[in-house]
Amino acid sequence: MRSIELFAGGGGLTLGTHLAGFSTEVVAEWDRWSCDTLRENRDGGYPLVRGIDVQEGDVRDVDWSTVSDGVDLVSGGPPCQPFSGGGKGAAAEDKRDMFPATAEVIRQLRPRAFIVENVRGLTRSAFSDYYNYIQLRLAHPELVANEGESWGDHFARLQAEHTSVRSDLQYKVLPTLVNAADYGVPQQRWRVFFVGFRSDVDAEWSFPKATHSASALRASQDDDSYWDRHKVPKKYRTTSVRTAALVDDPRKPWRTVRDALQGLPSPTINGSAKYLNHVLQPGARSYPGHTGSYIDAPAKALKAGVHGVPGGENMLRDVDGSVRYFTVREAARLQTFPDRYRLHGPWTEAMRQLGNAVPVMLAETVALSVREHLDLATFHAARTAVSRRAHAARESVIA
Known part of the structure; x- marks a missing residue:
């Protein structure tokens, strides 16, 4: 399955999605040290990053139109400093807030699913409105902010349109806060995951149970x-x-x-x-x-x-x-x-x-679950299509 990685860092999420069976085509990352890590391993023949296209720079400057249709997964961890306990907690007022950029890439690529992760600080009560805004922004990537529109005004419009007029591109988004230690990672690392499936994908997904x-x-x-x-x-x-x-x-x-x-x-x-x-x-x-x-x-x-x-x-x-x-x-x-x-x-x-990385084992666990449900959705869709064609054929004979 095809995937695209945003804010790849040193490659934790990339490695995990590869282990889960996704084939990452493009990774975008602005930090040169992280890009060197990705390129050095790729050029050295490390199998999990073989053939990846490393785009060094701002994710907003990448020409995503060069990526062909049919992307299965977009994954990434937008910079956490706007929400981390050690940062200034400026949220949308922080220029490093890349959730809007993430939603824009999802709008352009229209993947069947996405995995977006961030720090636990995002779930703090001080960010509750913005946390809800992020979920709606990811659920409706085509409902972009108007020029000069504040995130608060955009949030109000998203809420209104979410319960009335629906955009053509919609995602069912499930946010989950997890401790990596509960999934076999030797570290107490709390992360919040936003996992979304395109509305035409019948995934019936839930977050993997702790092991x-x-x-x-x-x-x-x-x-x-x-x-x-x-x-x-x-x-x-x-x-x-x-x-x-x-x-x-x-x-x-x-x-x-x-x-x-x-x-x-x-x-x-x-x-x-x-x-x-x-x-x-x-x-x-x-x-x-x-x-x-x-x-x-x-x-x-x-x-x-x-x-x-x-x-x-x-x-x-x-x-x-x-x-x-x-x-x-x-x-x-x-x-x-x-x-x-x-x-x-x-x-x-x-x-x-x-x-800054996502633990590889945790990334693999989440990505593998997403892939399994995408596979099942594909199987069920194909079986339904065959059934409909067979039914149409019978109707034609009877007629």
């Missing part, structure tokens, strides 16, 4: 099976998961930092000949509010930061209380990037790409 849980991790640590598997000495068996253990929980345990880093050697200044981007970054220190991610729990959400990478979220805290920065490869493991995928640039830029 992992905190209670299952707590149970595995309480009965020592987790500690025994990792051969952790008894004096270091400290549980930090603040939830009750449910013995009959059918889900798998949350994956921890220790789970993610299993098999990686301890990093050194000179790096590793076997593992890409696995170089020790000195200078980590702990202070109030920046204690790092405990090794026997899912990591805190990796962050890109507005003024460089903050230390607390991107540090490993070992059982003895010592801290050090995650290497780029370790951070890539926490974001479930493949070991063969190289992150281009110095440590700060590579970590920025990872801090």
Whole structure:
């Protein structure tokens, strides 16, 4: 199935959609370090990005008319700074708000479905009106704002037209807030997904159910099976998961930092000949509010930061209380990037790409579910068409 990627960053969503069976034709991204990452892996023959056309620059400047009809999926994560807790929270007043640009690309390409993700901050009460506006804007991409029209006035018009006159192009949009740790990602990373299906696609879709849980991790640590598997000495068996253990929980345990880093050697200044981007970054220190991610729990959400990478979220805290920065490869493991995928640039830029990324495993889970329902919709539509032709043929004979 054909797909287009917007605001691709270092490639987390792109890799996930490829693993789900989509073939990304064009990726648009303005950050040169991220574009170098995509091009370097593509030119190096990495299979999940082979043949992609990397468009470096503003997504609004891409000539989308060159993309042929029949796109199945548009995916992307518009810049999160307008809505993140660490940003200024300016929403529509922030020039980095790219939700209108996203809706415009959907209008032009008319994909059968889209996956748009962003930070949990978008669901804050302060953004409630804009959050609802985004849903209507994505649901009706052809109802564009008039020249000089504020987003508030556009929102009111969208509400009125949503309940009366309908545009030719409509999408059924389902927003869902999820924790990546609940889907096997070794990191507590909350993201909001807007998944939409074109109105002529009978998808009958719902967001995939969680596969992992905190209670299952707590149970595995309480009965020592987790500690025994990792051969952790008894004096270091400290549980930090603040939830009750449910013995009959059918889900798998949350994956921890220790789970993610299993098999990686301890990093050194000179790096590793076997593992890409696995170089020790000195200078980590702990202070109030920046204690790092405990090794026997899912990591805190990796962050890109507005003024460089903050230390607390991107540090490993070992059982003895010592801290050090995650290497780029370790951070890539926490974001479930493949070991063969190289992150281009110095440590700060590579970590920025990872801090902005969608975890590959979470992207694959969502994209695979979308693809399965697109396949089913195609099958049912084809079967209905055959039935109608057969019925018409019978009617013709009878007549």
